[in-house]
Amino acid sequence: MRPEALNSLFVEVDALDGVGPKLRRPLEKLGLTRIRDLAYHLPDRFVERRAVENLDDAGVGENIIVALTVREHRASAGRGPFRVIAEDVAGNICTLTYFGRASYTARKLLPVGETRWIAGRLDQYGQMLQIVHPEHVAQSRQALHGQLCEAVYPLSEGLTQGRVSGLVQQALKVLPEMPEWIEPGLLGKMKWPVWREALLAAHKGVNGPARDRLAYDELLANALALMLVRESNRAQSGTPLAGDGSLRAKLRLPFELTGAQKRSIGEIEGDVAQKSPMLRLLQGDVGSGKTVVALSSMLIAVEAGAQAALLAPTEILARQHHETLSRMAQGTGVEIALLTGRDKGKARESILMGLIDGSIDIVVGTHAIFQDTVSYKNLALVVIDEQHRFGVGQRLMLARKGRRTPHTLAMTATPIPRTLTLAQYGEMEVSRLDELPPGRQAIDTRVVSVERMDDVVGAIVRHLETGQQAYWVCPMVRESESDDLAAAEARYASLKERFGEDVVLVHGQLKPEAKDAAMERFASGEAKVLVATTVIEVGVDVPNATLMVIEQAERFGLAQLHQLRGRVGRGSEKSTCLLLRGQQLSETARQRLALMRETQDGFRLAEEDLELRGGGELLGTRQSGDTPFRLATLEQIQKLLPLAHDDARLLIERDGGLSGARGEAARLLLYLFERDWGVQLLRGG
Ligand code: ADP
Ligand code: MG
Numbered sequence: 001m002r003p004e005a006l007n008s009l010f011v012e013v014d015a016l017d018g019v020g021p022k023l024r025r026p027l028e029k030l031g032l033t034r035i036r037d038l039a040y041h042l043p044d045r046f047v048e049r050r051a052v053e054n055l056d057d058a059g060v061g062e063n064i065i066v067a068l069t070v071r072e073h074r075a076s077a078g079r080g081p082f083r084v085i086a087e088d089v090a091g092n093i094c095t096l097t098y099f100g101r102a103s104y105t106a107r108k109l110l111p112v113g114e115t116r117w118i119a120g121r122l123d124q125y126g127q128m129l130q131i132v133h134p135e136h137v138a139q140s141r142q143a144l145h146g147q148l149c150e151a152v153y154p155l156s157e158g159l160t161q162g163r164v165s166g167l168v169q170q171a172l173k174v175l176p177e178m179p180e181w182i183e184p185g186l187l188g189k190m191k192w193p194v195w196r197e198a199l200l201a202a203h204k205g206v207n208g209p210a211r212d213r214l215a216y217d218e219l220l221a222n223a224l225a226l227m228l229v230r231e232s233n234r235a236q237s238g239t240p241l242a243g244d245g246s247l248r249a250k251l252r253l254p255f256e257l258t259g260a261q262k263r264s265i266g267e268i269e270g271d272v273a274q275k276s277p278m279l280r281l282l283q284g285d286v287g288s289g290k291t292v293v294a295l296s297s298m299l300i301a302v303e304a305g306a307q308a309a310l311l312a313p314t315e316i317l318a319r320q321h322h323e324t325l326s327r328m329a330q331g332t333g334v335e336i337a338l339l340t341g342r343d344k345g346k347a348r349e350s351i352l353m354g355l356i357d358g359s360i361d362i363v364v365g366t367h368a369i370f371q372d373t374v375s376y377k378n379l380a381l382v383v384i385d386e387q388h389r390f391g392v393g394q395r396l397m398l399a400r401k402g403r404r405t406p407h408t409l410a411m412t413a414t415p416i417p418r419t420l421t422l423a424q425y426g427e428m429e430v431s432r433l434d435e436l437p438p439g440r441q442a443i444d445t446r447v448v449s450v451e452r453m454d455d456v457v458g459a460i461v462r463h464l465e466t467g468q469q470a471y472w473v474c475p476m477v478r479e480s481e482s483d484d485l486a487a488a489e490a491r492y493a494s495l496k497e498r499f500g501e502d503v504v505l506v507h508g509q510l511k512p513e514a515k516d517a518a519m520e521r522f523a524s525g526e527a528k529v530l531v532a533t534t535v536i537e538v539g540v541d542v543p544n545a546t547l548m549v550i551e552q553a554e555r556f557g558l559a560q561l562h563q564l565r566g567r568v569g570r571g572s573e574k575s576t577c578l579l580l581r582g583q584q585l586s587e588t589a590r591q592r593l594a595l596m597r598e599t600q601d602g603f604r605l606a607e608e609d610l611e612l613r614g615g616g617e618l619l620g621t622r623q624s625g626d627t628p629f630r631l632a633t634l635e636q637i638q639k640l641l642p643l644a645h646d647d648a649r650l651l652i653e654r655d656g657g658l659s660g661a662r663g664e665a666a667r668l669l670l671y672l673f674e675r676d677w678g679v680q681l682l683r684g685g
Contacts (some may be wrong), residue, residue, distance in 0.1 A: 002671050008174050009036040009672070018163075026158035027167075036672065038171035040631065041164070042202050042211070043151035049119055051141075054090035056418035060124045065144050068094060069115045075106065084110050087117075093120075095130040102133060109137040109559050119147045149205045161680045167356065172200060181665035182216065192216070215632035216289045216640050218673055219423070221520075222628065223641070223648035224666060225675035226426025230279060231652060234406040238277030240379040243269070243303035248296055260284075260435040261293055267431050268297045268409060272381065281425050284433030285602040286413050286566025287440065293433070295325055297409055298577040302334055302361045306380035311408075313385060315340045315512060316519060319484075320541060321385070322364040329362075339365035339374070342512070379406050385677065386412045413566075414559055415602030417610045423641050424665045426626055431629040434603070443569040445577045446595045447553070456549060456578060457498060460529065464502070468573060470526050473564055475555045476508065476533035484533070485509065490605045491551065492531045502528040543571030553579035553596075554589040558609035562602050590610055610634060 002010065012034055013019050028571035034039055049063040058064045068086035071093075075082050082103030085094040096118065098106040110116055138144045153164045178195040182186065189440055192213035193201060256572035257265075264282060271278035284290045298308035310325070311319035316623035322338040329336060337351050337360045354360035357378035363369055393518055409426070421430065448456060460470055472495065485507060492505040504518040504527040521527040522541050530545070548568045553561060561579070568575040579593055629637065651658065651666055658666050672675050 002486050002514060002676070003668055005176060005178070005341065005668060006036075008673055009034070009039070011035050015039065016167055019167065023163070024160070024333075026156045027253060027560070029156040030154060030159075031429045032167075035171045035174060038168050039175060040170060040214070041153060042214070043153050045152050046205055047135075047150045047152060049148050049150070051144075053079045053265065054088040055092040055094060055122070055129055056090055058122050058280050060122055060129075063119075064120050064667070065117060065141075065147065067115055067117050067141070068096075070110045070112050073110075073112060075103070076159050083558055085108070089240050092129065095128055096134055097125075097131070098484045110266070113283060117141050117144050118145055119150075151203055158175045162264060170204060172203060177197060178668060179661065179663060179665040180678065181220070181669045182213070183662075188644065195375065198582065199287070204575065208592055209629075212439065212636060212640065213436040215629075215645060217669060218629055218631045219641050219644035220648060220666075221669050221673035222423065224651065225670055227648050229654055230426055230428070231404065235278050236277055238407055239304075239306060239378070240275050241272040241301050241304040241306060241380055245298035245331045247299040247303050247305065247334060251295075251299070252331055253292065253328065255437065256449070258289065258433075258435050258437055258651045260433045261289055262315055264431040264433060267291070267429075269300055271429070272297070272300060272407045276430075277405040278409065278429060279303065280409050280429045281421075282409055282411045282431050283415065283421070284411070284413065285415055285436070287436060287561055287570060288413075288433035289323055289437050290411050292320070292328065293431075294385075294409065294411060294428075295328055298381060298383065299329075299332070299334065301381040301407075304380070306378045306382065307355070307358065307360070307376055308362050309369050309376075309379060309408065310362070310383045311369060311385065312364065312366060313364055314515065315342065317385065318365050319516075322539075325362070325364060334361045335359060336364065339363055339369050341366060341368040343368075349667060352422075362606045377514070381407045382410070384408065384410045385408045398414040413563060414475055416559070416560070417607045419608075419638055419641060420610070422645065423637055441569060441573045441574055443565055443577050444602060445565065445600075447579045447581055447593045447597060448538045449659045450551070450580045450582055451582075456580065459494075459578070460547065460549070461498075463576075463684050464499070464528050467544075468547065468550065469522065469525065469530070469545040471545055471564075471567060472529060473548065473550045474532045474533055475530065475552045487532050487551075488531065494613065495529060498530055504529070505531045507533040541570060542567075544573075546571060546573045546575040546578045548575075549580060553583060556583055558592055558605045561596055562600075562605050565596070565600075574621050576635075610638075 013032060016035075019027070027033065030041065032041055032361070047063055050058070051065040052058045053066075055066065058066065066088060068088055070084055070086050072085040074085060075080070076455060078440075082098045084098070084106055086094050086096055088094065093225075096106070096110065112150060117133045117138045117140065118137040120131035123130050123132060134148075136144055136147055150167060151166065151168075153161060157165060175196050180194060182192065186192075190209065190212065192209050194196065195204065195213075195217070198210040198213040201207045204212060242552075243306050268280060268585040269281075270277070271280055282290055284291060284293075294310060297496065298310065300310040310321055312321055318338060318340055322336065325528065326336050331491050335354070339351050351363070352374060355363060355374060368374070410428070412604060432593065460472075463470055463493070472491065474484070474491055476484045476488070488507055489505070492503065495503045504521050506515055506518045509517070518527070518530075525544060546568050548557070548565060550564060551562065556564070563578045566626065568577060581589075581593060585593075592609065592612055593611075595605060599605060651663065658664070
């Protein structure tokens with residue numbers, strides 16, 4: 001149960017003035033559904049304005065606040081702008097220019113003969129001074145007082161700055177006081193404000209210490225929760241699994257295991273033989289052969305007379321895992337079932353029975369496998385295919401069913417720098433598959449300007465003639481989702497003109513059935529080109545697809561590009577990856593693409609990407625998806641995470657179940673950042 005002290009923060013945004021069903025959707029898009037979210041919706045930047053007596057004091061291009069008296073309204077014929085001719089106290093003439101429907105408001109706000117305070121950017125148009133679409137018009141100077149330094153918030157379609165900032169202000173008005181959860185010594189040393197002050201300050205202007213404090217809170221919540229999971233895991237009892245190797249011996253693999261695979265399986269075997277449940281991360285680049293490690297681990301459980309489960313992030317992946325595992329395990333006599341949310345009726349019933357009576361040894365599925373209606377005879381090992389990088393802890397909790405805690409193996413294909421490993425997984429044990437299976441060919445990677453589109457299409461034509469297939473990836477970045485989708489659809493349409501029915505399109509907004517059908521056509525070789533937004537990042541194994549085109553490659557993170565590229569180079573044929581770049585490229589973007597050309601080592605790419613972006617990050621420009629954090633930037637993670645980590649450990653070790661006053665406060669923190677899956681693990685909590 002969430003502590004009462006936080007209730008006001010978790011009230012839905014609907015409760016605020018002016019929020020109706022129409023606003024709800026765009027707010028949701030930004031993740032703003034509760035008061036808390038609005039309070040934490042920090043500005044990207046601030047516009048600084050200067051109040052001036054008259055326009056002689058202002059420079060062109062400057063953001064100003066000035067009093068102007070309206071002389072004349074001038075409507076243009078046709079589609080031209082609506083102009084308001086105004087004059088300052090010194091007699092300078094300035095035109096206020098409005099396009100489109102804004103003219104209605106302008107007429108009302110700026111009656112002829114009246115004086116108004118205007119906030120906006122002063123421009124010059126020929127000889128004329130002008131302000132295009134003034135940002136604020138007010139009757140008094142006081143009304144614009146708050147606009148001398150105005151926050152600029154991240155928006156989504158259907159929202160305006162005014163709207164968002166109004167809602168944020170409402171949210172900030174109801175902020176409660178919070179007890180302090182940060183160690184007093186640290187708070188003093190850093191000169192950080194208390195929680196409420198920090199939030200207020202972060203919305204008011206550029207404020208390093210306030211931002212740092214808020215980021216630290218987030219890092220501390222995460223570190224605490226992960227540590228609680230780990231601690232409690234240590235205290236739990238699991239089932240010691242001693243496999244005799246009989247099933248693993250029956251695996252007919254067409255290859256020798258690599259040294260890294262053998263080592264990892266050995267580490268896992270050692271862990272699961274213990275009474276305390278395993279908590280291990282298997283980190284291995286795309287194509288490093290995690291599947292066989294997962295299967296071997298699960299076979300250990302089955303050899304020991306227990307069951308194992310593999311949790312996949314999507315249905316498509318669950319299906320693929322099920323197929324691959326079943327194929328590999330042929331001849332072992334092991335029963336492997338697939339269970340997803342889509343299974344209904346008889347089929348589902350029979351799987352549920354098999355899990356209860358133990359006739360199913362291994363189940364593969366989406367989180368449907370952990371629903372309350374699903375019981376196991378003896379589930380002793382859970383493998384989590386962690387493509388989503390987030391919420392490992394949460395998923396770990398999901399897997400806790402029954403009296404005994406299963407051993408857990410989390411798998412990730414995202415090579416992340418070591419600092420971020422700690423941030424995302426806490427102090428988990430790590431096995432790294434740092435050696436690729438032999439015989440892999442380097443993927444020929446090239447950076448091509450988008451102006452050479454015709455050549456690229458020509459390359460695809462020649463490629464398809466050899467009987468091989470190709471991927472075409474379009475970016476899908478949250479800020480302008482609808483534009484991105486439109487671009488992907490337009491690309492699909494133009495390729496379709498050229499290649500006809502050979503092209504299929506897959507994106508996140510398709511119905512699962514339609515998506516599966518398209519994937520299926522591509523996987524079977526019927527379709528030759530798969531146009532996709534980044535959904536193909538997760539899974540998909542089509543060895544005959546040996547060409548990948550990535551559009552607007554500069555918009556992707558390196559880790560993401562790397563994962564995408566890993567979809568080719570899976571068969572025996574030589575593979576190619578074409579990174580299409582825009583005409584305008586920043587120096588960093590150029591370096592990052594060059595790095596892609598230079599190396600295929602995911603860990604190196606991850607480290608260097610962090611290096612390249614780390615310091616250069618602008619205030620608030622977070623690359624969503626790279627870290628599990630909403631507030632903390634990469635720079636803050638590097639600077640503050642070690643502190644948060646130590647602090648979390650002290651709190652737990654010294655304070656046991658977080659029982660003291662600071663412990664109580666820390667509990668609030670966990671709820672505030674919705675890491676409350678950690679709270680249930682507190683002794684007596
Ligand atoms: P990951 O899941 O780590 O991306 P997979 O488990 O899908 O990688 O393995 C990628 C490909 O490599 C598969 O086709 C698999 O059969 C093959 N493979 C795995 N281990 C080896 C090995 N030791 N030698 C040769 N090929 C291997
Ligand atoms: Mg895999």
